Amino acid sequence: MKKYIFLAGIITMLAWSCTKNDEEFLDRPPSSLLTQDQIFKDPSAVLSVLGDLYNRYEDFGRLDDWASVAQFNVAYWSEVGRYQEFQNDGWGYGSWGIWDYGYIREINLFLERCEEATELEESLKARFLAEGRFLRASYYFEMVKRMGGVPLILESETYDFSGDASYLQHPRETEAAIYDFVIGEADALKDILPTDVNSKSRATKGAVLAMKARAALYAGSIAKYGTTTPQVSLPGNEVGIPASMADGYYTQALSAAEAIINGDAGAYGLYTKKPNLSENFEALFYDKANNPEAIFVEDYKVGAGKIHYFTGWNQPRYGAEEEEGGRINPSLQLVQSFEMLDGTYAPLENEVGGNPVYYDNIDDIFQNRDARLAGTVILPGSTFKSKPVDIWAGVVLADGSIVSGDSRGQEKTLPGATEQVQVVGFDGPIDGLEFTAQSGFYIRKYQDPNTGSGRRGTQSDVWFIRYRYGEVLLNAAEAAFELAQPDVAAGYLNELRARAGITVPLTGADVSFDKIAHERYVELAFEGLHFFDLKRWRLAHVVLDGNPISETEVTQNIGVASKRETQPYSIWPYRYHNPGDPNDGKWLYKTLRLSRITGADRFQLGNYYSEIGQDLINNNPKLVRNPNQ
Amino acid sequence: MKTKFYLLILSTLLVVTSCELDNFDEPDAIFTGRIMYNGEAIPVARNQVRFELWQPEYETPAPIDVAIAQDGSFSSRLFSGKYELRFLQGEGPFKAPTNAINIELSGGKQMDIEVTPYHLIRNLQFSHSSGTISATCSVDQILTGADAKDVERVVLVINRTQFVDANSGSEGSIAQVDATDISNLSSLEMSVEIPIDPKKPDQDYMFARIGVKMIGVEDMIYSQVEKIAL
Numbered sequence: 064m065k066k067y068i069f070l071a072g073i074i075t076m077l078a079w080s081c082t083k084n085d086e087e088f089l090d091r092p093p094s095s096l097l098t099q100d101q102i103f104k105d106p107s108a109v110l111s112v113l114g115d116l117y118n119r120y121e122d123f124g125r126l127d128d129w130a131s132v133a134q135f136n137v138a139y140w141s142e143v144g145r146y147q148e149f150q151n152d153g154w155g156y157g158s159w160g161i162w163d164y165g166y167i168r169e170i171n172l173f174l175e176r177c178e179e180a181t182e183l184e185e186s187l188k189a190r191f192l193a194e195g196r197f198l199r200a201s202y203y204f205e206m207v208k209r210m211g212g213v214p215l216i217l218e219s220e221t222y223d224f225s226g227d228a229s230y231l232q233h234p235r236e237t238e239a240a241i242y243d244f245v246i247g248e249a250d251a252l253k254d255i256l257p258t259d260v261n262s263k264s265r266a267t268k269g270a271v272l273a274m275k276a277r278a279a280l281y282a283g284s285i286a287k288y289g290t291t292t293p294q295v296s297l298p299g300n301e302v303g304i305p306a307s308m309a310d311g312y313y314t315q316a317l318s319a320a321e322a323i324i325n326g327d328a329g330a331y332g333l334y335t336k337k338p339n340l341s342e343n344f345e346a347l348f349y350d351k352a353n354n355p356e357a358i359f360v361e362d363y364k365v366g367a368g369k370i371h372y373f374t375g376w377n378q379p380r381y382g383a384e385e386e387e388g389g390r391i392n393p394s395l396q397l398v399q400s401f402e403m404l405d406g407t408y409a410p411l412e413n414e415v416g417g418n419p420v421y422y423d424n425i426d427d428i429f430q431n432r433d434a435r436l437a438g439t440v441i442l443p444g445s446t447f448k449s450k451p452v453d454i455w456a457g458v459v460l461a462d463g464s465i466v467s468g469d470s471r472g473q474e475k476t477l478p479g480a481t482e483q484v485q486v487v488g489f490d491g492p493i494d495g496l497e498f499t500a501q502s503g504f505y506i507r508k509y510q511d512p513n514t515g516s517g518r519r520g521t522q523s524d525v526w527f528i529r530y531r532y533g534e535v536l537l538n539a540a541e542a543a544f545e546l547a548q549p550d551v552a553a554g555y556l557n558e559l560r561a562r563a564g565i566t567v568p569l570t571g572a573d574v575s576f577d578k579i580a581h582e583r584y585v586e587l588a589f590e591g592l593h594f595f596d597l598k599r600w601r602l603a604h605v606v607l608d609g610n611p612i613s614e615t616e617v618t619q620n621i622g623v624a625s626k627r628e629t630q631p632y633s634i635w636p637y638r639y640h641n642p643g644d645p646n647d648g649k650w651l652y653k654t655l656r657l658s659r660i661t662g663a664d665r666f667q668l669g670n671y672y673s674e675i676g677q678d679l680i681n682n683n684p685k686l687v688r689n690p691n692q
Numbered sequence: 693m694k695t696k697f698y699l700l701i702l703s704t705l706l707v708v709t710s711c712e713l714d715n716f717d718e719p720d721a722i723f724t725g726r727i728m729y730n731g732e733a734i735p736v737a738r739n740q741v742r743f744e745l746w747q748p749e750y751e752t753p754a755p756i757d758v759a760i761a762q763d764g765s766f767s768s769r770l771f772s773g774k775y776e777l778r779f780l781q782g783e784g785p786f787k788a789p790t791n792a793i794n795i796e797l798s799g800g801k802q803m804d805i806e807v808t809p810y811h812l813i814r815n816l817q818f819s820h821s822s823g824t825i826s827a828t829c830s831v832d833q834i835l836t837g838a839d840a841k842d843v844e845r846v847v848l849v850i851n852r853t854q855f856v857d858a859n860s861g862s863e864g865s866i867a868q869v870d871a872t873d874i875s876n877l878s879s880l881e882m883s884v885e886i887p888i889d890p891k892k893p894d895q896d897y898m899f900a901r902i903g904v905k906m907i908g909v910e911d912m913i914y915s916q917v918e919k920i921a922l
Contacts, residue, residue: 665859
């Protein structure tokens, strides 16, 4: 009996479960993905897609990869695993290459879909489209800097599975054509994008004008200085720009830079909030509140998942928030190239006629220099996060012998004494001991002064400035100089130099190529731009010629653009110990090359443009190889 | 019994699944030779001067790089077949043939490639006295006319091993010095002190050679490496 009741119950259930809406019941919208229609009618969803594209912007120097901003021997890398970078002799031809056409395709798809969207407000849609085009132009700019002319793909393409992909194979454009594309996009976009000084991490009129100025300047200098290396060119001009085009590009660079300077893109200007000039230069990079100098940045936010560990990697080791730090050690060559306040070059005076110079205070040797020095570099005797650094290498005795230690802050008994005293700083420098200031210096630029920035659990949200007003001034100055307007160039350079505390302004007659190159070297150190300066001036194979630097040579020719940069040097402070002598307790300095530096970097002609991989050429035989590889 | 059974199955599988396609011949041809000028090999820096071999019979050919050793010789193990030998433009301290050279390899082949160097080092004499190695030489201009290149610097390089060149960092040289005066190329003098490194064992010989850098040419031309007894 029971069996029949169950059976009847199940039959009834089955009978009721059928309705005529079964199909609707099963057809549920997916909850884990959005369709194109859903995205392109909601402005905040479009912004999310755009955010992903912004996130993939390609930078040469990045704060989440500390070594990328300190390459080419402007600094020594105080980390055991990286010493080999100073023991090899150059770079493979594939170094620095990028070829992400997947990214280009996604931007193209974004532009096409956004164009088709009907429910977006017109002004908003125009801004989204312009931002997409700005990102695409930025990536082409990055590619042309590294690879030379590349195929210019401006719409998404689809394979038809016919077995013949040759219609997808595009040849390389000329190098000039890609620069022209970037400049042309900037012209087209500058009046669509908002004029908003406070929008730093999205494209604005200021950002595209700054991109245009930089791109046109790079193209102009490749045209002009490319004549010194005729081997670095291809017959089809995929690499190399005809010299006749130089002036045209320089003119465009100057006009774009002057548009920003004249306020066409909003009230950008130099950062001058702090009375102390060194602190001011330091704050320019970490102050995110109403910073008039930053034009376009990669922004970060603590607590929101977008952070970087730049401060943790580079904080002074003594008093660090983690048991590490101190990785980037700016070289002696960089430090000494900061001018004296009267605008002259001088080596750090550690010896006169073979005798050491004794200084009362450890930082006296760095006095009266360009304020940017102390804003860029943590010098011995200075502080970070209000804590003093402890950089000194040892004790020099009366007979000239040195007492030092091989661990941080080690104590030893000096001759004639009974008690142990500290004989080396807690920040070193100790040759070969990682995280100590092995060149005698730490980096200050881009370090975050907030508590917790050096902790792994918190980290830093200092932004990385991609375009800033200071660089715009330098671009304007260089373009003006190349267009034979040295007075204009001097005017722009003097704005930067006055902010750095240099008291003697330049006149037009003082401006030379070396002066411009020098100003860029010190102002833009550790911002990821020096490498492209060396490349476009065709100086990379000259300054990185594979020859070691001798100790006498290192302090000569300061401020000369072709000065060898194959190895970083160090300068170490020592305390003089000779009780009864007037110099007892004073400081002296010694220059040296660290024992781990055994190689000398050599930049070959084939390094000027990164290698296009054989796999790419196999897939697309229309690609020509880059020269000298 | 069970083991034997498995073995039997495994060996049967192996026999059944192997096929003719798996059987490749190994590369059988050795291509050797030297870079020559008038019967004399041209010494260069190790692994820095190369030429390319292309196999035009394949659909998507990729070049095979052949590096030239520091005494000017080269050797490469290849499959038999037709090849085109090409020099990259601007490669090497010499003017290389601009056209592709067709070669056919079957078994071994020895071939010298004739090039014209910009300069050659002549009358080279090394001497040693109390920790200093000195050299005298002259530099002859070989290539004249439109293709001529001027000398940028002349350098004496010494090393503890037989691999000596000016551009390989500590691997290629322990010390090098430029000739101070290169106004008279028919008589050049250089001398370099042998650095003392307490971490390395004493040895009673050194290797040395002279390099000449031409303006606008990346690769240097060298003399043959010479072993100098101390």
